Amino acid sequence: MSKGFSRRGFLAGALGTVAAAGTGAALTGCESSSKAAAPAPAVVQFRGAHQAGIATPAQDRLAFAAFDVTTTRRADLIDLLQRWTAAAEKMTRGEPVGSVEGIEESVPADTGEATGLAAANLTITIGFGPGLFDDRFGLAGRRPEALRELPAFKGDELVPPISGGDLCIQACADDPQVAFHAVRNLNRMGFGVTAMRWFQLGFGRTSSTTTSQQTPRNLLGFKDGTKNVNGDDARDLNEHVWVGSDTDQAWMSGGSYLVSRKIRMGIESWDRDRIGDQEAVFGRTKVEGAPLTGKREHDVPDLAAKAADGTPVIPAHAHIRLASPDSNGGVKILRRGYSFTDGVDPLTGQLDAGLFFICFQSDPATGFVPVQRNLGTDALNEYIKHMSSGVFACPPGAAAGEYWGQRLFS
Secondary structure, three states: OOOOOOHHHHHHHHOOOOOOOOOOOOOOOEOOOOOEOOOOOOOOOOOOOOOOOOOOOOOOEEEEEEEEEOOOOHHHHHHHHHHHHHHHHHHHOOOOOOOOOOOOOOOOOOOOOOOOOOOOOOEEEEEEOHHHOOOOOOOHHHOOOOOOOOOOOOOEOOOHHHOOOOEEEEEEEOOHHHHHHHHHHHHHHOOOOEEEEEEEEEEEEOOOOOOOOOOOEOOOOOEOOOOOOOOOOHHHHHHHHOOOOOOOOHHHOOOEEEEEEEEEEOHHHHHOOOHHHHHHHHOEOOOOOOEOOOOOOOOOOOOOOEOOOOOEOOOOOOHHHHHOHHHOOOOOOEEOOEEEEEEEOOOOOOEEEEEEEEEEEOOOOOOHHHHHHHHHHOHHHHHEEEEEEEEEEEOOOOOOOOOOOHHHHO
């Protein structure tokens, strides 16, 4: 007997995998009848000193959207942010935005596709782009010095329609439909005030943000992000991720700056390369993920080690060397990227897939920018193209009774 068409199954397949609702929630025990007890709620606290979705343990799925603000009325934008905040808080608890039932003539307050699904560790994070701080809303004098358009980098092939934006929403969850539902509903609520500029789905986190998570692999088959900032390390977070009280704009104290980059990978050419070449590109072994100077993944790379012929064991242009804090004056960023696949490029017949890179830092000018410049000679550049770019100021968490960015508009 046919089971029929499953919309949830279709979305999970489109992301390249099938995800179960509530993944990661531990079972609390077993009844004598061998039936498992109900899983503990997988809910991440929405309110707090910092927005969730930054130092939060990285979930498995991503839905990311950038928006242009189409209204010219400050009151309309504030009203939307108030409604978005209330809706986001409900969705992160696993609740609908509003009732999906009513009289036949009414429009449902929630799109309904997440009805019955667990919260799945959903986090929703908002960011404000440089374009928001123009003369439309009286915010020109409130733009932080750190919020500037990123400079051009060697090898950029950016596509303007999928770059930038006045606002961004990052929804992460352990169920793809829950993450998609969050962005879809916020987009629906923004009609007449915002227009979605671009949208990206992601699967398979490519970085670990806690010591309890194993380092995942990117689509090139390598572990990347082994030395990522640990979301449990308050010292690193305060030094490298959270904006301090000395910021030029007090409303950003406790916030962070998000940089996004869509990086397409030349998977077909990579797959035809020898494993020795692949390992030299990354500076790590493919299976274990150890630096070429070690045996285990978390061994400290010896960047000074030389081979018998005098050449560096970790090649001069290896990704691990150029991205290392030791090669960037101690700079660290919190990486939170995801793999993506957008089907097949109709012009080449090759997979349109790669890494949707996301990172957070206290200032892009001292975080992402110098690291990316140092990667200009990265051997990996032969196999990748940077297709989109964005930078956003993510305000601190909303306290009880506050809406997203309230301190900006106060």
